Amino acid sequence: AATNMTDRAAALTVLAHRHDGSPEAEEALASFEARYRGDALVLDKWFQIQAGVPGPRTVETVRALMRHPAFSIANPNRVRSLIGTFSSANQTGFHRAYGQxxxxxxxxxxxxxxxxxxxxxxxxxxxxxxxxxxxxxxxxxxxxxxxxxxxxxxxxxxxxxxxxxxx
Structure with missing residues (x-):
């Protein structure tokens, strides 16, 4: 079992990437957010993990995360963690054939x-x-x-x- 934030984030990344949309992944994402809600840097990591999940759901996920109460378009770190990761590090999510x-x-x-x-x-x-x-x-x-x-x-x-x- 993961005993620190770094290990938890690594495990969450694997779970979110390999089992996108599964009840287990959704529960783990919610749990991670609840645990680290008060830590801005860790919450940036939470946004980053989700923006990096490959596949066809990414654009919808990013749009939903932009409506999350912890997201602010005025916060450069939050923008980089979500939009920067999505556009620079998520090839299959960003480069969808229909251009979304x-x-x-x-x-x-x-x-x-x-x-x-x-x-x-x-x-x-x-x-x-x-x-x-x-x-x-x-x-x-x-x-x-x-x-x-x-x-x-x-x-x-x-x-x-x-x-x-x-x-």
Missing amino acids: GYRLFAETVLEVEKRNPQVAARLATAMRSWRSLEPIRQDKARQALLQIANVENLSADLRDIVERTLA
Whole structure:
């Protein structure tokens, strides 16, 4: 049995990744959150674990977690743990063929940009490899980048990253 937070987080990661959506995984996620609710850094890890779960449910999971009472779009660490992990470390969840991951990403980057342009710019670097995707995903990723690029009064930081990524 796991006797410390690090071991519990590692076990939770394996359970969540291998048994996504199972009653056992859901119970373990709820238990971990209840135990560490008062520790912001550990709660960031809880968000990160869920954002990294591969598969078709990830976009819906990330959207649901964005509505969680402990999530704030104004908290850079929380944004990085959820959106940064989703976009940079979850290849099968983020790069869904229908583009729902890219749409969520573009919406979120634009929302973050209103509060913290530097964090939004850093998140946008997750799209740098969009040209290496197969054509359908490449088109969806490009559309998401253009959605960001076409916003008026975009911060210089974010505009620079997006324009260089599209160039």
